[in-house]
Amino acid sequence: MKNIVVPFLLLLLFSCNESSNENDPLETVSVDLEKYTGRWYEIASFPNTFQEGCSCTYAEYTKKEDYIQVYNHCLQDGEVSDISGKAFPAGEGKLKVQFFWPFKGDYYVIDIGQNYEYAMVGAPSRGSLWILSRTRDMDDELYDRLLKLAESKGFDTSDLQKTPQEDCG
Incomplete structure (x- = not known):
């Protein structure tokens, strides 16, 4: 298994992209961390070098006493690429994610399904x-609704790329 710096949350640590909405607060939703634990499949994300x-x-x-253990995984060029970190509660729907001490990145849950079947997560910079x-695919109607919601919150969704979830074994 090769350990490469990849998926989701790592980019949050290095999100310095400027946005016209950067100074606007990014509203979050209420999150029950017990319900949030478990596996989440990436349906789409902004491209980044870590996930190329x-x-x-x-x-x-995985919920621990005072933090959440984070394990990110992908197949990159046919090999497993993964990284572990910690997420610390930082307010309603907000986490501070850390893969490398002392750096922490913002992880804002900006929408979540009533039964925690989907989530949309972003950074205040909108970068x-x-x-x-919770499944490897998502209904097109829900995906389109989430795109519109992201746009209404100041995200430029033109760069959003769907993540291949086929032939995963």
């Missing part, structure tokens, strides 16, 4: 965005 060539991307969250699901 990734498919079958998912994150696994990072992920659409996540």
Whole structure:
């Protein structure tokens, strides 16, 4: 297994993209961290160098006493690429994610399904965005609704790329 710096949350640590909405607060939703734990498949995200060539991307969250253990996984060029980190509660729907001490990145849950079947996560800079699901696929109607919601919150969704989730074994 090769350990390469990849998926989802790592980019949050290095999100310095400027946005016209950067100074506007990014509203979050209420999140029950117990319900949020478990596996989330990446349906789409803004491209980043850490995930180049990734498919079958998912994150696994495990609740610990005062933090959440984060495990990110993808197949990159046919090999497993993964990284572990920690997420610390930082307010309603907000986490501070850390893969490398002392750096922490913002992880804002900006929408979540009533039964925690999907989530949309972004950074206040609007430079990072992920659409996540408990399953490897998502209904087109829901995906389109989430795109519109992201746009209404100041995200430029023209760069959003769907994550291949086929042939994952």
